[in-house]
């Protein structure tokens with residue numbers, strides 16, 4: 001599991017550790033890790049040109065000490081001080097002693113120093129940053145032509161939420177200390193961070209303090225359902241799909257396609273697109289409805305392509321099994337009814353749907369993804385999966401960490417791919433995964449399947465469904481690699 005912690009938690013872990021270590025030891029660990037990462041990015045340190053953008057806090061101190069290490073290995077290092085009076089004194093002395101140059105960021109040669117650098121180190125602000133870059137910092141950051149490496153996080157982004165309210169540094173890589181910060185994993189900030197490298201500085205963080213987590217291959221592999229000798233199709237779980245309409249029969253086909261690859265033993269389809277479903281998937285069990293008469297299932301998926309027909313919703317929400325609500329179902333479901341359910345509910349909106357449910361604009365949801373998914377989970381007392389460039393999943397209990405899925409691909413932005421995800425996730429629910437696990441494993445496999453299918457070229461939602469098997473194999477094989 002990749003874990004991220006918010007600023008307050010990082011600060012208190014740092015305080016505890018600093019109390020046990022000699023003064024400055026922590027910053028030296030950070031600077032050593034940063035210098036190594038810079039050297040890797042440069043390839044050859046000797047003779048390279050490095051420019052440091054240095055703010056008023058310890059983030060600038062990290063950059064200065066790392067710069068001193070690079071200068072000792074033969075790099076030509078220039079520090080540009082954005083607040084010359086407040087720059088880290090020890091770091092400045094170290095850089096000067098190593099032969100580095102120090103300039104005021106207002107110096108007329110400053111922009112040119114940035115433009116000519118092979119490597120630009122962003123030490124403007126770290127976890128102490130508030131709001132976007134000030135104009136001079138933005139100007140200098142914009143002048144970079146070489147590789148940009150951010151110290152701890154790209155300056156200008158919000159460490160806890162991933163929000164980007166003003167100008168921010170666009171890094172090729174971010175070297176972060178002690179733990180990931182949520183903002184490094186959540187869009188829009190994630191896009192600014194580039195490749196991530198974590199430097200261990202010895203911080204001790206209890207699992208209960210985690211703010212955000214991302215499943216890795218091994219976590220997904222451990223959660224995937226596996227049939228045993230005792231299994232039969234019913235014990236493996238049956239997923240019921242209520243989807244499609246005369247107008248949108250394809251959504252039913254795609255949701256069933258996802259469900260058939262999610263580990264349940266059987267897929268029941270209820271709705272008006274039975275012919276289309278059977279033509280494509282003879283293995284589906286179809287019935288004309290209503291859901292209450294369709295036979296026993298271990299989970300329901302309702303919503304893809306449903307149109308305005310709310311008739312199946314009552315039966316499904318009244319059931320005592322987990323229910324996943326997607327697409328049109330989200331509009332039709334009454335929040336109080338969802339909240340009152342005894343069995344779990346999972347909602348899977350994209351940003352537009354989430355905005356409609358919250359009564360805000362789509363832009364607001366996209367800017368404040370974490371707050372939006374948390375708010376929906378609280379309002380519906382449900383697990384909520386917010387789709388998009390980084391998919392976020394919040395459990396109903398806000399004291400438990402949210403999850404973020406790192407596997408997605410922009411090729412997934414194609415009509416119908418969400419229907420595949422809802423079927424897949426419903427199938428994982430039927431197979432017995434807890435709602436948070438089903439949603440995050442579903443998003444993980446779905447994103448991976450898109451990558452397998454796309455391989456650099458456009459894909460359709462059917463291609464995503466078709467690649468779910470190879471994504472599943474990939475996850476389980478890598479476990480033993």
Ligand SMILES: NC(=O)C1=CN([C@@H]2O[C@H](COP(=O)(O)OP(=O)(O)OC[C@H]3O[C@@H](n4cnc5c(N)ncnc54)[C@H](O)[C@@H]3O)[C@@H](O)[C@H]2O)[C@@H](O)CC1
Nearest residue numbers: 014026027030056057058059125126127128129130132152
């Ligand atoms: N505390 C520790 O033990 C360690 C901290 N480390 C580094 O220290 C950083 C945190 O240092 P600080 O707490 O000094 O905070 P920062 O270096 O993040 O910056 C705080 C300073 O920046 C100013 N500031 C805030 N927003 C700004 C903006 N938008 N534009 C310009 N200036 C702005 C503030 O007035 C304050 O003076 C971490 O991100 C990490 O890089 C590392 O050295 C590891 C150890």
Ligand SMILES: Nc1ncnc2c1ncn2[C@@H]1O[C@H](COP(=O)(O)OP(=O)(O)O)[C@@H](O)[C@H]1O
Nearest residue numbers: 387388389408409410412413415416417418419
């Ligand atoms: N830019 C992107 N990067 C990665 N994944 C994306 C991006 N845009 C959309 N997706 C994913 O594509 C899927 C689209 O689902 P959805 O919006 O419900 O489409 P539809 O309703 O057509 O099925 C979701 O899984 C979402 O997370």
Ligand SMILES: [K+]
Nearest residue numbers: 122125151155
């Ligand atoms: K920074």
